[in-house]
Amino acid sequence: MTIAERYAQLRAAVPAHVTILAVSKFHPVEAVREAVAAGVTDIGENYVQEAQRKFGHGELAEPRKHFIGHVQTNKAKAIASTFDVVQSVDRADAASALAKAAASLGKRLPVLLQLNISPSERFGCPPADATALAQLIRSHESLDLQGVMAIGPITGDESEILGAFQQAAQTFERIGGTTLSLGMSGDWRLAVQAGSTMIRVGSTIFGPRPARPASKNTAIHHSC
Ligand SMILES: *Cc1c(COP(=O)(O)O)cnc(C)c1O
Numbered sequence: 001m002t003i004a005e006r007y008a009q010l011r012a013a014v015p016a017h018v019t020i021l022a023v024s025k026f027h028p029v030e031a032v033r034e035a036v037a038a039g040v041t042d043i044g045e046n047y048v049q050e051a052q053r054k055f056g057h058g059e060l061a062e063p064r065k066h067f068i069g070h071v072q073t074n075k076a077k078a079i080a081s082t083f084d085v086v087q088s089v090d091r092a093d094a095a096s097a098l099a100k101a102a103a104s105l106g107k108r109l110p111v112l113l114q115l116n117i118s119p120s121e122r123f124g125c126p127p128a129d130a131t132a133l134a135q136l137i138r139s140h141e142s143l144d145l146q147g148v149m150a151i152g153p154i155t156g157d158e159s160e161i162l163g164a165f166q167q168a169a170q171t172f173e174r175i176g177g178t179t180l181s182l183g184m185s186g187d188w189r190l191a192v193q194a195g196s197t198m199i200r201v202g203s204t205i206f207g208p209r210p211a212r213p214a215s216k217n218t219a220i221h222h223s224c
Helices: 003-013 029-037 048-055 073-082 092-104 127-138 158-175 188-194
Strands: 019-023 042-045 064-067 085-089 109-116 143-151 179-182 198-201
Touching: 003 019, 003 029, 029 042, 029 048, 042 048, 048 064, 048 073, 064 073, 073 092, 085 092, 085 143, 092 109, 092 127, 092 143, 109 127, 109 158, 127 143, 127 158, 143 158, 158 179, 158 188, 188 198
Parallel strands: 019 042, 019 198, 042 064, 064 085, 085 109, 109 143, 143 179, 179 198
Antiparallel strands: none
């Protein structure tokens, strides 16, 4: 199946009010172009340098670009200039670094608070601290807090996954916003059941992920 066929099949299965964020990490820019031509409006990437290689030359202006990787404070400026939305604000210093970067770029950056709802996840704000972090994010004028993102637990136990997603949905209700970013290729149905408004899907659209490309020093794709 082509990317267009996989996307069409997924789009038909997902309720219309749920946005599909196509996660293109490790896939070449040609695959992203194919997805956009097939109707994808939102693209997600985990690594700043990889995203800059793909989108850094003003190519692919149409889709909204979401950063879904770990926010390193020393990359805040690159993140804020490359992406339209940052979904992974999980702590105070990430928020202040992004706020400073957005202010210096003269933009108000849409962000989501990343919640930790899973023992298999290293990053994310514990639900008990989410209200305080939301307040802190809102204190930065250059950040626009639009909701919550979380990664589900890696387990075959569907009731555990659903329970974790429901906890994220409750935190989202408390914090407010318009976007609840929950669910990936393996668990988006449970996420939608729990109230997700945006699923982040990689392999179901692009196929199995290639190995992570070698980093910056290798000459690959440098001018693509
Ligand atoms: C890679 C990734 C996805 C997509 O994963 P698939 O299982 O390929 O759908 C979604 N969200 C985050 C945060 C990711 O890192």
